[in-house]
Amino acid sequence: MIREIQLRLLPEEATCEASLKTVVARETGVKTDDIQAVRILKRSIDARQRTVFVNLKIRAFIHELPTEPEFEPIEYPDVSKGKRVIVVGAGPGGLFAALRLIELGLRPIVVERGKDVRARKRDIARISREQSVDPESNYSFGEGGAGAYSDGKLYTRSKKRGSVEKILRVFCQHGASPSILADAHPHIGTDKLPRVIEQMRAQILRSGGEVHFQTRMERFLLRGEEVVGIETHTGQCFEGPVILATGHSARDVYRYLYASRIAIEAKGIAVGVRLEHPQALIDRIQYHRLDARKYLPAAEYSFVAQSGGRGVYSFCMCPGGFIVPAASGPEQIVVNGMSPSTRGSRWANSGMVVELHPEDIPTIYSEISASSPLCVLQFQEQLERMCWTNGHRQVAPAQRMEDFVHKRLSSNLPSCSYTPGVLSSPLHHWMPAFVADRLREGFLRFGKMSRGFLTNEALMVGVETRTSAPVRILRGANLQHVVLRGLFPCGEGAGYAGGIVSAAIDGERCAESVAVFFS
Numbered sequence: 290m291i292r293e294i295q296l297r298l299l300p301e302e303a304t305c306e307a308s309l310k311t312v313v314a315r316e317t318g319v320k321t322d323d324i325q326a327v328r329i330l331k332r333s334i335d336a337r338q339r340t341v342f343v344n345l346k347i348r349a350f351i352h353e354l355p356t357e358p359e360f361e362p363i364e365y366p367d368v369s370k371g372k373r374v375i376v377v378g379a380g381p382g383g384l385f386a387a388l389r390l391i392e393l394g395l396r397p398i399v400v401e402r403g404k405d406v407r408a409r410k411r412d413i414a415r416i417s418r419e420q421s422v423d424p425e426s427n428y429s430f431g432e433g434g435a436g437a438y439s440d441g442k443l444y445t446r447s448k449k450r451g452s453v454e455k456i457l458r459v460f461c462q463h464g465a466s467p468s469i470l471a472d473a474h475p476h477i478g479t480d481k482l483p484r485v486i487e488q489m490r491a492q493i494l495r496s497g498g499e500v501h502f503q504t505r506m507e508r509f510l511l512r513g514e515e516v517v518g519i520e521t522h523t524g525q526c527f528e529g530p531v532i533l534a535t536g537h538s539a540r541d542v543y544r545y546l547y548a549s550r551i552a553i554e555a556k557g558i559a560v561g562v563r564l565e566h567p568q569a570l571i572d573r574i575q576y577h578r579l580d581a582r583k584y585l586p587a588a589e590y591s592f593v594a595q596s597g598g599r600g601v602y603s604f605c606m607c608p609g610g611f612i613v614p615a616a617s618g619p620e621q622i623v624v625n626g627m628s629p630s631t632r633g634s635r636w637a638n639s640g641m642v643v644e645l646h647p648e649d650i651p652t653i654y655s656e657i658s659a660s661s662p663l664c665v666l667q668f669q670e671q672l673e674r675m676c677w678t679n680g681h682r683q684v685a686p687a688q689r690m691e692d693f694v695h696k697r698l699s700s701n702l703p704s705c706s707y708t709p710g711v712l713s714s715p716l717h718h719w720m721p722a723f724v725a726d727r728l729r730e731g732f733l734r735f736g737k738m739s740r741g742f743l744t745n746e747a748l749m750v751g752v753e754t755r756t757s758a759p760v761r762i763l764r765g766a767n768l769q770h771v772v773l774r775g776l777f778p779c780g781e782g783a784g785y786a787g788g789i790v791s792a793a794i795d796g797e798r799c800a801e802s803v804a805v806f807f808s
């Protein structure tokens with residue numbers, strides 16, 4: 290017999306299968322020994338009240354063992370004789386587009402400017418060790434895209450449940466733990482993601498697709514108003530319709546589009562800092578009990594407020610994580626966050642950012658015109674350069690949280706996870722007032738919402754600017770570019786996604802649109 294049951298349990302009751310069997314026996318009156326297996330279908334933590342609960346939907350197998358698999362794997366056909374489609378960029382948008390193309394019988398030719406995910410790891414380590422950023426291989430560029438060395442959180446605001454579940458199943462098929470199918474806040478971790486990405490590449494190659502690393506697209510091949518392929522930095526040409534999934538940091542791509550008069554527009558972003566607390570402090574605030582971490586994962590938080598007509602909010606929180614140097618070129622400091630699958634570090638970080646619209650830019654930097662489609666990109670560049678000027682190489686400027694709120698330079702800094710190092714700097718002074726004033730107000734509000742959150746134990750590290758694309762590449766019917774046939778702007782860089790899962794969903798949709806284009 291199979292029974293599905295909703296449970297609301299104390300954390301200690303939800304730790305393992307044995308304790309769950311005891312609970313199921315209590316709830317159903319069945320003997321514990323008769324419960325052969327318990328499968329968790331949905332799991333979420335409710336930490337809103339003083340007593341923390343774990344909400345579970347489980348399937349109990351009584352007098353029988355599970356026979357069905359946790360997910361149905363996709364059969365990828367051989368497409369070596371299929372029509373060619375060029376996929377530029379091997380981030381989640383490009384990789385999921387390639388896999389979906391295969392499902393649809395089309396042959397993906399993936400072109401990626403960076404290195405494979407293993408080789409890339411060495412370049413990333415070099416950023417902290419040698420303080421130098423390889424402009425073709427870094428936290429943004431290389432196999433797996435910006436998501437490869439990330440927290441690997443897979444939650445999204447996308448309301449398309451079916452699409453989200455499909456993406457999670459594809460991750461599982463390529464090696465991610467099936468627990469991501471159950472968790473309300475699924476997470477893979479930076480230590481596990483590279484292996485998953487390698488398996489995806491292996492599937493693309495097994496099915497007859499191609500993957501070209503260290504191959505940068507330089508321009509489109511055009512026939513009238515149709516994109517019929519690309520030319521790379523070595524002059525090599527690849528022919529076929531193009532899925533352009535180059536991410537939000539490919540500024541050369543945006544500049545090429547602008548110079549070629551290909552329709553794009555400026556898009557709003559959010560900017561601010563990474564804020565890092567000791568994880569133990571966040572655990573105490575959220576879980577209200579000292580032994581919580583025996584049973585519960587590193588605690589998360591999420592804040593949002595309004596200040597001066599703009600949102601101020603926490604972004605991409607990484608419990609038990611690290612702040613990382615995410616610059617993609619020289620004379621920039623950009624920070625982001627990641628965490629391993631265990632979320633076991635001593636720190637909790639998140640982006641603390643202020644929403645910014647294109648029309649805000651001239652009020653901050655009067656020399657930038659809001660009428661340029663590149664105005665938000667130019668703003669990002671200026672702020673990242675300013676951060677670099679106020680830091681030292683990849684050593685980032687930083688300030689204690691209460692010192693920032695009270696406009697004081699920090700006389701010393703707490704230990705922190707950012708391995709290139711931090712330097713005390715008056716962020717309240719040199720960050721644009723548009724951002725600094727709103728962050729200050731936001732911090733005061735968050736401190737009231739959550740006692741202990743506004744503290745000098747927390748460190749702000751500058752600057753977080755790559756929260757989403759500063760440009761939108763305009764799409765029309767069937768996800769094609771508004772003017773150019775055969776061009777499918779895709780994922781975060783095109784301005785239609787934000788985060789791993791939504792970029793992956795958009796990749797799949799673009800692949801489906803190419804199939805329609807061929808039909």
Ligand SMILES: Cc1cc2nc3c(=O)[nH]c(=O)nc-3n(C[C@H](O)[C@H](O)[C@H](O)COP(=O)(O)OP(=O)(O)OC[C@H]3O[C@@H](n4cnc5c(N)ncnc54)[C@H](O)[C@@H]3O)c2cc1C
Pocket residue numbers: 377378379380381382383400401402403428429430431432433434435436437438439440441442443444504505506507534535536537538539542605613615625626627779780781782786787788789790792
């Ligand atoms: C450190 C970090 C942590 C993050 N953590 C999370 C998280 O936990 N959860 C989450 O949902 N999101 C996270 N993100 C954001 C997430 O990674 C992105 O939203 C997602 O990767 C966007 O996918 P994409 O495929 O659209 O673009 P990208 O992942 O940016 O991929 C674009 C790819 O295109 C390649 N490329 C660029 N230009 C060219 C060219 N001219 N020719 C050939 N190739 C080119 C790049 O090298 C890159 O590999 C994180 C980002 C960073 C940097």
